[in-house]
Amino acid sequence: MSQSPHKPVKLGIIGLGPRGATLTATLLQMPETARIAAICDCDGERLEKMRRHLAENGIVAETYRDSAELLASPEVDAVLVPTSWNAHLPLAIAAVRAGKPVAMEVGGATGCEELWELVRQAENNRANAMMLENCCYGRQELLVLNMVRKGLFGEILHCECGYCHHITPEMVGPDGPLTERGWHNLRRNGDLYPTHGIGPIAKILDINRGNRFVTLSSVSSKARSMELAAGGKCRFNCGDVTTTVLKCANGETVTMIHSVAPPQPYSRRGLVQGTRGIWSEDRKGIFVEGLSVSKNLTDVAGNPYVEHVWDPVESFYDKFDHPIWRDFRDHPTGGHGGMDTLALRAFCSAVAGESDYPIDVYDTAVWMSLTALSEQSVALGGMPVPVPDFTCGKWVTRGPAKPGYWSL
Amino acid sequence: MSQSPHKPVKLGIIGLGPRGATLTATLLQMPETARIAAICDCDGERLEKMRRHLAENGIVAETYRDSAELLASPEVDAVLVPTSWNAHLPLAIAAVRAGKPVAMEVGGATGCEELWELVRQAENNRANAMMLENCCYGRQELLVLNMVRKGLFGEILHCECGYCHHITPEMVGPDGPLTERGWHNLRRNGDLYPTHGIGPIAKILDINRGNRFVTLSSVSSKARSMELAAGGKCRFNCGDVTTTVLKCANGETVTMIHSVAPPQPYSRRGLVQGTRGIWSEDRKGIFVEGLSVSKNLTDVAGNPYVEHVWDPVESFYDKFDHPIWRDFRDHPTGGHGGMDTLALRAFCSAVAGESDYPIDVYDTAVWMSLTALSEQSVALGGMPVPVPDFTCGKWVTRGPAKPGYWSL
Numbered sequence: 001m002s003q004s005p006h007k008p009v010k011l012g013i014i015g016l017g018p019r020g021a022t023l024t025a026t027l028l029q030m031p032e033t034a035r036i037a038a039i040c041d042c043d044g045e046r047l048e049k050m051r052r053h054l055a056e057n058g059i060v061a062e063t064y065r066d067s068a069e070l071l072a073s074p075e076v077d078a079v080l081v082p083t084s085w086n087a088h089l090p091l092a093i094a095a096v097r098a099g100k101p102v103a104m105e106v107g108g109a110t111g112c113e114e115l116w117e118l119v120r121q122a123e124n125n126r127a128n129a130m131m132l133e134n135c136c137y138g139r140q141e142l143l144v145l146n147m148v149r150k151g152l153f154g155e156i157l158h159c160e161c162g163y164c165h166h167i168t169p170e171m172v173g174p175d176g177p178l179t180e181r182g183w184h185n186l187r188r189n190g191d192l193y194p195t196h197g198i199g200p201i202a203k204i205l206d207i208n209r210g211n212r213f214v215t216l217s218s219v220s221s222k223a224r225s226m227e228l229a230a231g232g233k234c235r236f237n238c239g240d241v242t243t244t245v246l247k248c249a250n251g252e253t254v255t256m257i258h259s260v261a262p263p264q265p266y267s268r269r270g271l272v273q274g275t276r277g278i279w280s281e282d283r284k285g286i287f288v289e290g291l292s293v294s295k296n297l298t299d300v301a302g303n304p305y306v307e308h309v310w311d312p313v314e315s316f317y318d319k320f321d322h323p324i325w326r327d328f329r330d331h332p333t334g335g336h337g338g339m340d341t342l343a344l345r346a347f348c349s350a351v352a353g354e355s356d357y358p359i360d361v362y363d364t365a366v367w368m369s370l371t372a373l374s375e376q377s378v379a380l381g382g383m384p385v386p387v388p389d390f391t392c393g394k395w396v397t398r399g400p401a402k403p404g405y406w407s408l
Numbered sequence: 409m410s411q412s413p414h415k416p417v418k419l420g421i422i423g424l425g426p427r428g429a430t431l432t433a434t435l436l437q438m439p440e441t442a443r444i445a446a447i448c449d450c451d452g453e454r455l456e457k458m459r460r461h462l463a464e465n466g467i468v469a470e471t472y473r474d475s476a477e478l479l480a481s482p483e484v485d486a487v488l489v490p491t492s493w494n495a496h497l498p499l500a501i502a503a504v505r506a507g508k509p510v511a512m513e514v515g516g517a518t519g520c521e522e523l524w525e526l527v528r529q530a531e532n533n534r535a536n537a538m539m540l541e542n543c544c545y546g547r548q549e550l551l552v553l554n555m556v557r558k559g560l561f562g563e564i565l566h567c568e569c570g571y572c573h574h575i576t577p578e579m580v581g582p583d584g585p586l587t588e589r590g591w592h593n594l595r596r597n598g599d600l601y602p603t604h605g606i607g608p609i610a611k612i613l614d615i616n617r618g619n620r621f622v623t624l625s626s627v628s629s630k631a632r633s634m635e636l637a638a639g640g641k642c643r644f645n646c647g648d649v650t651t652t653v654l655k656c657a658n659g660e661t662v663t664m665i666h667s668v669a670p671p672q673p674y675s676r677r678g679l680v681q682g683t684r685g686i687w688s689e690d691r692k693g694i695f696v697e698g699l700s701v702s703k704n705l706t707d708v709a710g711n712p713y714v715e716h717v718w719d720p721v722e723s724f725y726d727k728f729d730h731p732i733w734r735d736f737r738d739h740p741t742g743g744h745g746g747m748d749t750l751a752l753r754a755f756c757s758a759v760a761g762e763s764d765y766p767i768d769v770y771d772t773a774v775w776m777s778l779t780a781l782s783e784q785s786v787a788l789g790g791m792p793v794p795v796p797d798f799t800c801g802k803w804v805t806r807g808p809a810k811p812g813y814w815s816l
Contacts, residue, residue: 276671282691
């Protein structure tokens with residue numbers, strides 16, 4: 001099994017803000033995989049700036065102010081949507097309705113209605129909607145996925161994940177919110193950014209393929225840090241730390257943390273625990289029964305006890321690196337340590353018909369739903385709320401993804 | 409302020425099992441603080457064995473088969489209860505009813521009724537009931553408490569804690585449960601052992617002194633590891649991992665993890681996060697805004713971002729070690745890295761009237777209640793349940809503990 005050499009996929013990009021710029025920078029480094037065929041932004045100045053930037057790199061792209069026109073262009077095979085949060089779903093729905101496969105940037109939904117519409121339109125028009133969840137292609141996440149699939153951790157019991165990243169300075173200024181994300185944090189309260197954490201964990205737990213999330217409960221702490229950044233001029237609704245607990249149909253639990261307001265070192269808080277092994281991102285360690293060291297010791301009164309010892313995560317790469325990273329590790333290119341490159345290659349491979357979508361519309365829908373459900377549970381004082389089954393029962397008999405280079 | 413030299417407190421010990429043996433070993437190293445005046449066990453052989461062991465160490469202790477007789481002895485100033493779990497509360501209630509202050513070993517309650525009885529009897533008989541929560545005197549926990557009280561972390565927002573310790577081999581044999589704890593795990597489902605984690609965190613959050621836990625919700629994973637240890641001969645009810653989320657009156661959240669079945673390195677999962685700083689036990693780090701390093705970097709598209717860097721926990725001991733550990737660190741003695749010694753010294757100092765109880769009956773009651781409430785919430789599918797206010801409103805006006813050597 002190897003990475004197949006399809007023709008470059010002709011991409012249309014809707015939304016040329018900061019994330020559009022990072023993705024474009026990455027795409028320019030992978031001309032064998034994709035060509036930027038069309039770009040669209042409602043801001044004419046931003047559109048022209050990107051057109052010139054692409055021309056300087058030898059690329060002539062169609063330009064559109066209206067996304068509907070880009071979606072109608074025969075030059076466009078598939079669409080990227082790195083817009084502001086509220087525009088992700090309407091644009092993705094429009095894309096699949098136009099029969100174009102779409103890769104959406106990460107984010108959460110505001111309710112489940114728009115997700116059902118995405119699922120129905122994707123099914124009816126046979127155009128998939130893939131969340132461009134780059135963290136699914138992180139080296140560490142893929143290492144752990146690989147080890148879990150090989151059975152090294154035994155039966156999986158519990159996972160943790162999250163997004164702990166101090167981004168208040170980018171979102172809030174001395175007079176209040178600076179960006180759309182700042183406004184979301186001003187008004188909403190819940191896990192507004194679940195997918196970097198839950199994406200890789202959902203794959204490890206076979207969500208939508210023999211398993212599913214059944215209930216979710218969320219509790220938010222008080223909100224302080226953004227108010228401090230705004231000099232007390234406005235009160236933010238979003239708690240500084242939101243903790244969400246999910247229960248799966250097969251009995252696993254998942255804890256998910258959202259913490260973007262207070263100052264702290266970055267972490268995605270990854271943890272996967274099974275009956276024979278455990279990975280902890282924060283502990284930078286993996287323990288596997290039989291492979292790792294267990295010492296027999298005695299306490300002050302002579303009672304025996306066992307001390308299990310972490311092995312460094314790095315010590316497992318040599319033997320258990322995922323095949324994707326085994327190929328990629330010597331020359332990683334593109335944004336976010338190469339994860340953007342891999343996610344884009346996976347999407348283009350699926351658009352070219354070489355492989356299944358490693359993250360499909362059901363995954364996209366359920367991951368995005370967690371934001372809306374988290375808001376609901378927080379509002380209800382932490383009451384568990386049911387997670388919709390966007391597969392309408394298909395998860396019961398759906399098996400593992402078809403083996404393929406980009407499969408997760 | 410320093411450690412005062414009171415007369416040795418005359419202790420009665422009820423329960424001479426493994427934990428009784430560890431505590432005795434520690435007490436024999438602190439004759440200036442306490443003298444073992446009486447011992448009690450319903451097992452005559454165990455009683456005689458301990459009597460001889462004490463005699464070999466030059467200590468003549470009264471011996472009792474019946475705890476009521478020990479409680480009536482004028483030779484006993486105060487009582488330790490390191491019995492099996494189900495006996496902690498009946499014996500502690502009997503002790504305070506007899507007017508003897510009691511230090512109970514850690515554990516959780518099976519319901520709130522017996523906790524109310526403990527509180528009422530302690531109040532009516534002016535005898536306190538202190539949980540002997542040694543982890544409150546852990547060096548790292550006291551360092552963080554000290555830093556929080558000095559305001560280095562800003563306003564506290566969120567904490568995490570837990571008990572992750574692979575003790576299945578001590579609890580379960582090839583035919584099923586080996587110990588009382590094994591039987592509890594066979595029949596009950598929830599956080600059966602919350603206090604090593606929540607004790608230090610409750611002190612940091614000023615619980616019962618201007619703050620309190622308001623709600624709790626718990627979710628348990630499937631139960632597998634103990635069944636595996638028993639060769640599939642019996643099904644255990646207690647999920648391998650129980651995750652509990654608490655909300656405080658002042659808006660802080662706490663996540664608490666109980667995981668004693670699957671193999672894993674030991675961790676109490678400590679984390680304290682405020683508006684200016686964060687401690688992570690697993691990350692072995694502390695970040696304090698202004699003290700720790702924050703790097704200004706740019707991503708692949710030239711967008712600026714900040715990277716905050718952990719400092720090793722050890723780097724803070726020199727400046728912020730708690731006064732108790734500043735005195736103790738050069739010659740720590742006793743069980744569990746010296747924590748047992750410190751908890752016993754604190755109890756004896758309070759019995760001698762030198763200081764307030766650093767962990768009082770209200771703390772003991774609310775910490776123990778979390779087990780019963782966790783079971784209830786798990787049974788209700790993760791529904792939030794209310795946490796009782798054992799102070800009956802006194803928490804609203806109760807200020808910080810009176811400053812004293814052993815205060816927490």
